Amino acid sequence: MLVTYLEASRDLCDTDSILFGAALAVCRIIGAKLSTAGRATGQSSAIPAWRIRIEERIAKARALIGRLICFRSGNTRPRIVRTVRMAFAGTNVSLSQPDIMQKLTERIDDLKQRIAAWGKRIRRYTERSTRFNQNRLFQSDQKRLYKSLERPIVSGTGPAPNQADMVAFWRSL
Structure with missing residues:
Protein backbone atom coordinates (compact mmCIF):
# COMPACT_ATOMS: atom_id res chain seq x y z
CA MET A 1 0.00 0.00 0.00
CA SER A 44 12.22 24.30 16.72
CA SER A 45 15.69 25.41 15.73
CA ALA A 46 18.74 27.08 17.15
CA ILE A 47 17.79 30.35 15.44
CA PRO A 48 16.45 32.78 18.06
CA ALA A 49 12.82 33.85 17.73
CA TRP A 50 13.75 37.54 17.58
CA ARG A 51 15.98 36.88 14.56
CA ILE A 52 13.18 35.05 12.75
CA ARG A 53 10.85 37.98 13.49
CA ILE A 54 13.41 40.47 12.15
CA GLU A 55 13.91 38.39 9.00
CA GLU A 56 10.12 38.35 8.49
CA ARG A 57 10.07 42.15 8.95
CA ILE A 58 12.82 42.48 6.36
CA ALA A 59 10.89 40.31 3.90
CA LYS A 60 7.71 42.37 4.40
CA ALA A 61 9.62 45.64 3.99
CA ARG A 62 11.24 44.39 0.77
CA ALA A 63 7.82 43.40 -0.59
CA LEU A 64 6.47 46.85 0.32
CA ILE A 65 9.43 48.54 -1.39
CA GLY A 66 8.70 46.51 -4.51
CA ARG A 67 5.07 47.60 -4.53
CA LEU A 68 5.98 51.25 -3.90
CA ILE A 69 8.43 51.15 -6.80
CA CYS A 70 5.73 49.58 -9.00
CA PHE A 71 3.36 52.42 -8.09
CA ARG A 72 6.06 55.01 -8.72
CA SER A 73 6.67 53.57 -12.19
CA GLY A 74 2.99 53.97 -13.09
CA ASN A 75 1.29 50.74 -12.02
CA THR A 76 -2.10 51.72 -10.58
CA ARG A 77 -3.69 48.33 -10.03
CA PRO A 78 -6.09 48.25 -7.08
CA ARG A 79 -3.89 45.97 -4.97
CA ILE A 80 -0.85 48.19 -5.51
CA VAL A 81 -2.84 51.34 -4.71
CA ARG A 82 -4.24 49.70 -1.56
CA THR A 83 -0.72 48.79 -0.44
CA VAL A 84 0.53 52.33 -1.07
CA ARG A 85 -2.37 53.78 0.92
CA MET A 86 -1.57 51.35 3.73
CA ALA A 87 2.11 52.40 3.61
CA PHE A 88 1.09 56.02 4.15
CA ALA A 89 -1.61 55.27 6.73
CA GLY A 90 -1.39 57.54 9.75
CA THR A 91 0.26 60.32 7.80
CA ASN A 92 -1.38 63.24 6.04
CA VAL A 93 -0.23 62.01 2.64
CA SER A 94 -2.83 61.60 -0.06
CA LEU A 95 -2.15 59.89 -3.39
CA SER A 96 -3.54 62.92 -5.23
CA GLN A 97 -0.92 65.31 -3.84
CA PRO A 98 1.44 66.82 -6.40
CA ASP A 99 4.56 65.79 -4.44
CA ILE A 100 3.54 62.13 -4.03
CA MET A 101 6.59 60.94 -6.02
CA GLN A 102 8.92 62.68 -3.58
CA LYS A 103 7.01 61.19 -0.63
CA LEU A 104 7.26 57.74 -2.27
CA THR A 105 11.02 58.15 -2.68
CA GLU A 106 11.37 59.24 0.95
CA ARG A 107 9.30 56.27 2.16
CA ILE A 108 11.34 53.84 0.04
CA ASP A 109 14.60 55.31 1.39
CA ASP A 110 13.26 55.08 4.95
CA LEU A 111 12.38 51.41 4.45
CA LYS A 112 15.81 50.72 2.95
CA GLN A 113 17.49 52.31 5.98
CA ARG A 114 15.35 50.21 8.33
CA ILE A 115 16.27 47.05 6.41
CA ALA A 116 19.96 47.99 6.65
CA ALA A 117 19.65 48.56 10.41
CA TRP A 118 17.86 45.24 10.94
CA GLY A 119 20.46 43.46 8.80
CA LYS A 120 23.29 45.03 10.82
CA ARG A 121 21.64 43.88 14.04
CA ILE A 122 21.54 40.28 12.74
CA ARG A 123 25.12 40.55 11.43
CA ARG A 124 26.40 41.87 14.79
CA TYR A 125 24.70 39.00 16.60
CA THR A 126 26.11 36.43 14.15
CA GLU A 127 29.64 37.79 14.48
CA ARG A 128 29.39 37.92 18.28
CA SER A 129 28.03 34.38 18.38
CA THR A 130 30.83 33.14 16.12
CA ARG A 131 33.46 34.82 18.31
CA PHE A 132 31.89 33.38 21.46
CA ASN A 133 31.81 29.84 20.03
CA GLN A 134 35.39 30.11 18.76
CA ASN A 135 36.59 31.35 22.17
CA ARG A 136 34.80 28.49 23.90
CA LEU A 137 36.25 25.98 21.43
CA PHE A 138 39.72 27.49 21.90
CA GLN A 139 39.47 26.95 25.66
CA SER A 140 38.28 23.36 25.32
CA ASP A 141 39.86 21.95 22.14
CA GLN A 142 42.37 24.14 20.29
CA LYS A 143 43.19 21.51 17.69
CA ARG A 144 39.55 21.26 16.58
CA LEU A 145 39.29 25.07 16.43
CA TYR A 146 42.31 25.39 14.15
CA LYS A 147 41.03 22.59 11.92
CA SER A 148 37.68 24.34 11.60
CA LEU A 149 39.43 27.62 10.75
CA GLU A 150 41.59 25.96 8.07
CA ARG A 151 38.76 24.26 6.21
CA PRO A 152 36.94 26.55 3.78
CA ILE A 153 33.28 27.27 4.41
CA VAL A 154 31.28 25.52 1.70
CA SER A 155 27.75 26.68 1.14
CA GLY A 156 25.98 25.21 -1.83
CA THR A 157 28.91 25.42 -4.22
CA GLY A 158 29.24 23.03 -7.08
CA PRO A 159 26.75 21.66 -9.56
CA ALA A 160 23.24 20.81 -8.42
CA PRO A 161 22.38 17.11 -8.37
CA ASN A 162 20.34 15.66 -11.18
CA GLN A 163 16.64 15.36 -10.27
CA ALA A 164 16.40 11.77 -11.53
CA ASP A 165 19.41 10.76 -9.41
CA MET A 166 17.87 12.44 -6.37
CA VAL A 167 14.53 10.66 -6.83
CA ALA A 168 16.30 7.33 -7.34
CA PHE A 169 18.39 7.86 -4.21
CA TRP A 170 15.43 8.69 -1.96
CA ARG A 171 13.29 5.87 -3.34
CA SER A 172 16.09 3.38 -2.74
CA LEU A 173 16.03 4.13 0.99
Whole structure:
Protein backbone atom coordinates (compact mmCIF):
# COMPACT_ATOMS: atom_id res chain seq x y z
CA MET A 1 0.00 0.00 0.00
CA LEU A 2 2.87 2.36 0.78
CA VAL A 3 4.43 1.79 -2.65
CA THR A 4 1.44 3.31 -4.47
CA TYR A 5 1.66 6.48 -2.40
CA LEU A 6 5.44 6.74 -2.81
CA GLU A 7 5.18 6.35 -6.59
CA ALA A 8 2.63 9.18 -6.67
CA SER A 9 4.81 11.52 -4.60
CA ARG A 10 6.12 14.46 -6.59
CA ASP A 11 8.89 15.80 -4.41
CA LEU A 12 10.80 15.28 -1.18
CA CYS A 13 8.16 17.06 0.92
CA ASP A 14 5.46 14.63 -0.26
CA THR A 15 7.73 11.66 0.43
CA ASP A 16 8.47 12.98 3.92
CA SER A 17 4.77 13.40 4.69
CA ILE A 18 3.94 9.92 3.41
CA LEU A 19 6.72 8.26 5.41
CA PHE A 20 5.81 10.21 8.56
CA GLY A 21 2.16 9.21 8.18
CA ALA A 22 3.13 5.56 7.71
CA ALA A 23 5.40 5.61 10.75
CA LEU A 24 2.66 7.26 12.81
CA ALA A 25 0.14 4.62 11.71
CA VAL A 26 2.51 1.77 12.58
CA CYS A 27 3.22 3.28 16.00
CA ARG A 28 -0.50 3.59 16.71
CA ILE A 29 -1.10 -0.02 15.68
CA ILE A 30 1.66 -1.42 17.89
CA GLY A 31 0.88 1.01 20.70
CA ALA A 32 4.23 2.79 20.75
CA LYS A 33 4.45 6.35 22.00
CA LEU A 34 5.58 8.85 19.39
CA SER A 35 6.38 12.48 20.08
CA THR A 36 5.03 14.79 17.39
CA ALA A 37 5.77 18.00 19.28
CA GLY A 38 8.71 19.05 17.13
CA ARG A 39 6.83 18.36 13.92
CA ALA A 40 3.58 20.01 15.00
CA THR A 41 5.27 23.25 16.04
CA GLY A 42 7.32 23.58 12.88
CA GLN A 43 10.63 22.14 14.06
CA SER A 44 12.22 24.30 16.72
CA SER A 45 15.69 25.41 15.73
CA ALA A 46 18.74 27.08 17.15
CA ILE A 47 17.79 30.35 15.44
CA PRO A 48 16.45 32.78 18.06
CA ALA A 49 12.82 33.85 17.73
CA TRP A 50 13.75 37.54 17.58
CA ARG A 51 15.98 36.88 14.56
CA ILE A 52 13.18 35.05 12.75
CA ARG A 53 10.85 37.98 13.49
CA ILE A 54 13.41 40.47 12.15
CA GLU A 55 13.91 38.39 9.00
CA GLU A 56 10.12 38.35 8.49
CA ARG A 57 10.07 42.15 8.95
CA ILE A 58 12.82 42.48 6.36
CA ALA A 59 10.89 40.31 3.90
CA LYS A 60 7.71 42.37 4.40
CA ALA A 61 9.62 45.64 3.99
CA ARG A 62 11.24 44.39 0.77
CA ALA A 63 7.82 43.40 -0.59
CA LEU A 64 6.47 46.85 0.32
CA ILE A 65 9.43 48.54 -1.39
CA GLY A 66 8.70 46.51 -4.51
CA ARG A 67 5.07 47.60 -4.53
CA LEU A 68 5.98 51.25 -3.90
CA ILE A 69 8.43 51.15 -6.80
CA CYS A 70 5.73 49.58 -9.00
CA PHE A 71 3.36 52.42 -8.09
CA ARG A 72 6.06 55.01 -8.72
CA SER A 73 6.67 53.57 -12.19
CA GLY A 74 2.99 53.97 -13.09
CA ASN A 75 1.29 50.74 -12.02
CA THR A 76 -2.10 51.72 -10.58
CA ARG A 77 -3.69 48.33 -10.03
CA PRO A 78 -6.09 48.25 -7.08
CA ARG A 79 -3.89 45.97 -4.97
CA ILE A 80 -0.85 48.19 -5.51
CA VAL A 81 -2.84 51.34 -4.71
CA ARG A 82 -4.24 49.70 -1.56
CA THR A 83 -0.72 48.79 -0.44
CA VAL A 84 0.53 52.33 -1.07
CA ARG A 85 -2.37 53.78 0.92
CA MET A 86 -1.57 51.35 3.73
CA ALA A 87 2.11 52.40 3.61
CA PHE A 88 1.09 56.02 4.15
CA ALA A 89 -1.61 55.27 6.73
CA GLY A 90 -1.39 57.54 9.75
CA THR A 91 0.26 60.32 7.80
CA ASN A 92 -1.38 63.24 6.04
CA VAL A 93 -0.23 62.01 2.64
CA SER A 94 -2.83 61.60 -0.06
CA LEU A 95 -2.15 59.89 -3.39
CA SER A 96 -3.54 62.92 -5.23
CA GLN A 97 -0.92 65.31 -3.84
CA PRO A 98 1.44 66.82 -6.40
CA ASP A 99 4.56 65.79 -4.44
CA ILE A 100 3.54 62.13 -4.03
CA MET A 101 6.59 60.94 -6.02
CA GLN A 102 8.92 62.68 -3.58
CA LYS A 103 7.01 61.19 -0.63
CA LEU A 104 7.26 57.74 -2.27
CA THR A 105 11.02 58.15 -2.68
CA GLU A 106 11.37 59.24 0.95
CA ARG A 107 9.30 56.27 2.16
CA ILE A 108 11.34 53.84 0.04
CA ASP A 109 14.60 55.31 1.39
CA ASP A 110 13.26 55.08 4.95
CA LEU A 111 12.38 51.41 4.45
CA LYS A 112 15.81 50.72 2.95
CA GLN A 113 17.49 52.31 5.98
CA ARG A 114 15.35 50.21 8.33
CA ILE A 115 16.27 47.05 6.41
CA ALA A 116 19.96 47.99 6.65
CA ALA A 117 19.65 48.56 10.41
CA TRP A 118 17.86 45.24 10.94
CA GLY A 119 20.46 43.46 8.80
CA LYS A 120 23.29 45.03 10.82
CA ARG A 121 21.64 43.88 14.04
CA ILE A 122 21.54 40.28 12.74
CA ARG A 123 25.12 40.55 11.43
CA ARG A 124 26.40 41.87 14.79
CA TYR A 125 24.70 39.00 16.60
CA THR A 126 26.11 36.43 14.15
CA GLU A 127 29.64 37.79 14.48
CA ARG A 128 29.39 37.92 18.28
CA SER A 129 28.03 34.38 18.38
CA THR A 130 30.83 33.14 16.12
CA ARG A 131 33.46 34.82 18.31
CA PHE A 132 31.89 33.38 21.46
CA ASN A 133 31.81 29.84 20.03
CA GLN A 134 35.39 30.11 18.76
CA ASN A 135 36.59 31.35 22.17
CA ARG A 136 34.80 28.49 23.90
CA LEU A 137 36.25 25.98 21.43
CA PHE A 138 39.72 27.49 21.90
CA GLN A 139 39.47 26.95 25.66
CA SER A 140 38.28 23.36 25.32
CA ASP A 141 39.86 21.95 22.14
CA GLN A 142 42.37 24.14 20.29
CA LYS A 143 43.19 21.51 17.69
CA ARG A 144 39.55 21.26 16.58
CA LEU A 145 39.29 25.07 16.43
CA TYR A 146 42.31 25.39 14.15
CA LYS A 147 41.03 22.59 11.92
CA SER A 148 37.68 24.34 11.60
CA LEU A 149 39.43 27.62 10.75
CA GLU A 150 41.59 25.96 8.07
CA ARG A 151 38.76 24.26 6.21
CA PRO A 152 36.94 26.55 3.78
CA ILE A 153 33.28 27.27 4.41
CA VAL A 154 31.28 25.52 1.70
CA SER A 155 27.75 26.68 1.14
CA GLY A 156 25.98 25.21 -1.83
CA THR A 157 28.91 25.42 -4.22
CA GLY A 158 29.24 23.03 -7.08
CA PRO A 159 26.75 21.66 -9.56
CA ALA A 160 23.24 20.81 -8.42
CA PRO A 161 22.38 17.11 -8.37
CA ASN A 162 20.34 15.66 -11.18
CA GLN A 163 16.64 15.36 -10.27
CA ALA A 164 16.40 11.77 -11.53
CA ASP A 165 19.41 10.76 -9.41
CA MET A 166 17.87 12.44 -6.37
CA VAL A 167 14.53 10.66 -6.83
CA ALA A 168 16.30 7.33 -7.34
CA PHE A 169 18.39 7.86 -4.21
CA TRP A 170 15.43 8.69 -1.96
CA ARG A 171 13.29 5.87 -3.34
CA SER A 172 16.09 3.38 -2.74
CA LEU A 173 16.03 4.13 0.99
